[in-house]
């Protein structure tokens with residue numbers, strides 16, 4: 014079987030497999046945020062950044078190549094990941110103590126994994142009003158990281174295309190595909206895959222809030238590294 | 248300043264603490280180190296702090312700042328701490344990223360003040376307080392690293408007693424503080 018070296022360790026892969034998929038399958042953790050095993054790679058968050066054959070590439074979007082030497086868990090790569098996380102935090106409004114996703118949030122868990130102690134940069138504090146128009150689901154855009162997982166799930170699985178990203182660069186934002194722009198005016202349902210897929214605290218079920226006590230949430234007792242490798246095994 | 252790991256400091260480290268735009272929750276959590284307080288008072292003595300009533304901060308070793316910056320007085324106190332402290336620490340979520348008070352940042356200050364002092368249900372002929380003694384609010388609440396240089400950050404709302412204890416003992420022993428084993432939390 015073909016293989017490449019990840020931080021000096023051999024990782025077998027099949028043709029067409031990305032560096033990230035092959036690594037995870039072999040029990041090695043490369044972080045991800047916008048990647049989801051059921052969807053084609055999106056390549057937007059760059060948390061999966063690795064150095065392959067001396068170049069920076071997104072591990073989720075780069076097919077593995079025979080004999081490559083890939084650097085991932087190095088101080089350099091982890092430092093870049095931390096900086097990316099810091100930029101994501103200052104770009105939105107992330108007040109974890111009052112966020113329902115806290116403890117179950119992938120962005121937050123990655124902050125812990127890479128020991129992010131400060132957002133370091135100047136906070137944007139953008140103005141992003143929430144959308145509470147839907148009877149079952151609340152949208153808190155303040156925490157959106159533009160991973161497009163909801164866009165992809167709604168379009169490709171639910172067959173509804175409820176969400177879209179619009180604007181460019183610093184003005185990029187998530188919108189709801191309705192004349193009014195409100196979720197309540199779409200056929201979005203709480204049973205849609207898009208209602209469950211957000212890795213952060215944007216798309217939230219109304220009603221049962223803060224249901225799981227602190228200490229028992231997904232990332233209270235285990236790191237995101239452990240959780241993702243466990244998912245891979247199951 | 249830092250003694251070699253393991254050896255007791257030659258003199259007690261002077262530690263001032265303050266709460267800017269915070270709720271004193273981080274100070275309460277600090278007291279939650281419980282019996283470690285006895286060990287701690289062997290190593291440090293407090294300077295300006297809600298625990299001592301000293302009004303002005305003097306030359307110090309490790310300053311602890313709870314809360315972000317929401318008014319002119321906060322800026323003044325923060326700068327005084329920076330001038331006087333060799334090491335300055337952002338203690339808790341509000342100091343680190345503005346926290347709950349910063350959730351007003353998407354509103355204009357005048358909107359906020361009018362909402363609270365004029366339009367709140369039950370208020371008649373309400374006026375926005377304008378006593379010259381009151382510190383002027385800033386248009387946005389800011390984390391303290393956006394105003395002065397900060398040496399270390401200890402997130403959490405509040406950081407737990409064990410996290411504060413680990414952090415301080417690392418620092419006092421001359422190690423780079425590290426929050427491992429689940430001590431790092433943003434909530």
Ligand code: SF4
Pocket residue numbers: 106107108109112113114115116118119120121156213214215433
């Ligand atoms: S989405 Fe995640 S990082 Fe953002 S406030 Fe919520 S828990 Fe914190």
Ligand code: SF4
Pocket residue numbers: 156157158159160161162163164187210211212213215216
């Ligand atoms: S709402 Fe959630 S899933 Fe959708 S783009 Fe934003 S962060 Fe991604």
Ligand code: FES
Pocket residue numbers: 044045046047048055056057058059060061062071072073074
């Ligand atoms: S996981 Fe690869 S770019 Fe987001």
